[in-house]
Amino acid sequence: MPEGHSLHRLARGLHRTFAGDVVASSSPQGRFDSGAQILTGRVLEEAEAYGKHLFVSFEGGEVVHVHLGLYGTMQKAKSPAPEPRGAVRWRLESPTWYADLRGPTACDLVGPLGREAIVARLGPDPLRADAEPERAKARILGSRATVGTLLMDQAVLSGVGNIYRAELLYRHGVSPFLEGRLLRPAVLDAMWADLVLLMNDGVRRGRIVTLDPGDMDAMAELDADRPAADDPELDGGEDSPQIRRLRRSTGVYVYRRQGRACLRCGVPVAAQDVQGRRLYWCPGCQRLPGQRRPRPKRSTT
Structure with missing residues (x-):
């Protein structure tokens, strides 16, 4: 499963690429079709990460929550976008870029209150300026x-x-x-x-x-x-x-x-x-109080 730095890197890349643009939104796989229809034609305002969670915000207050889980990926490339291959849960398209989300554990339209509820369950994120x-x-x-x-x-x-x-x-x-x-x-x-x-x-x-x-x-x-x-x-x-x-x-x-x-x-x-x-x-460097230090590994040379 990707660790927090990967999600922040992904969020920053999406924000640089799409923020401020009117984007087309679709779900070639069909599992996010209703959400994609609501979002298409709106301005993508922000992409941010909190821990292992990705939040993508659109004009009008809509927020998409993504959790990649063990197998999820989201990759972007220059337009024009090719015909979707495989199970593309969500596709974002601007005039110059597109991004495909595949295999996530979660991809849901949650809104601001949904985002707050998810974040409320999480501990502080060392990569966020607002961490406590x-x-x-x-x-x-x-x-x-x-x-x-x-x-x-x-x-x-x-x-x-x-x-x-x-x-x-x-x-x-x-x-x-x-x-x-x-x-x-x-x-x-x-x-x-x-x-x-x-x-x-x-x-x-x-x-x-x-x-x-x-x-x-x-x-x-x-x-x-x-x-x-x-x-x-x-x-x-x-x-x-x-x-x-x-x-x-x-x-x-x-x-x-x-x-x-x-x-x-x-x-x-x-x-x-x-x-x-x-x-x-390491049992030698990371001992519990009172534990004896194990013997070092003998050299085979």
């Missing part, structure tokens, strides 16, 4: 749930997904199994500030990079060998296209690096399924 981090801080510090679980709860913190969760906890040496109420407030403040920087960097790059600049060369050297291939989230063996892409684009400390030596302490990165998602952490 104190709301997330209060929820986390008052909870007996683990920090790893809380960071993925969109009602606590909006826009954070599996990659940012793993990397943020690693960067601050926090065990994902630590109860929220036991996290030091100063550490949580530092994590929020770091998340704001990391996610904004993700918007600019179009991908997630969490390695500090000084660790880039060291990680490249560490990755000179073959990456682990027993990750259930990766299809194929060690020579699969996914593995090769992963090897070329390494920019993270622990995500999908299970069994490989931690860059900082040498202990093998661990992975475990938690509430249906794969959790990654």
Whole structure:
């Protein structure tokens, strides 16, 4: 599922491309036909993201809510638009651009009140200027749930997904199994500030990079060998296209690096399924209070 930076990048691109234009709106697939008919011929006023949700506002107060889910995509290109192929839920067209939405979990006409109701269920979004981090801080510090679980709860913190969760906890040496109420407030403040920087960097790059600049060369050297291939989230063996892409684009400390030596302490990165998602952490750098440090991974050279 796309993380928050992807939705903000999408929203900014749509806003730059269509805001202020009269747009044609259609639903080639038919599942958004009634909404598209209401919107066609109206001015698109704004596209914005809140966490993993996209809101597109039109003149007259109409608002479309989009949630991409696991498989949704929305891509734009120069006009003229070709004949729709496949299940295009929603097509936007201006005189110079078009955009096709495919496979979303949600694409609904909700209006301003509907937008407010959706946002009211969400925690603060680190990428928004109107974010209120104190709301997330209060929820986390008052909870007996683990920090790893809380960071993925969109009602606590909006826009954070599996990659940012793993990397943020690693960067601050926090065990994902630590109860929220036991996290030091100063550490949580530092994590929020770091998340704001990391996610904004993700918007600019179009991908997630969490390695500090000084660790880039060291990680490249560490990755000179073959990456682990027993990750259930990766299809194929060690020579699969996914593995090769992963090897070329390494920019993270622990995500999908299970069994490989931690860059900082040498202990093998661990992975475990938690509430249906794969959790990654370093047992050496991210220990619970009182836990003994595991032995580093022995070199095979």
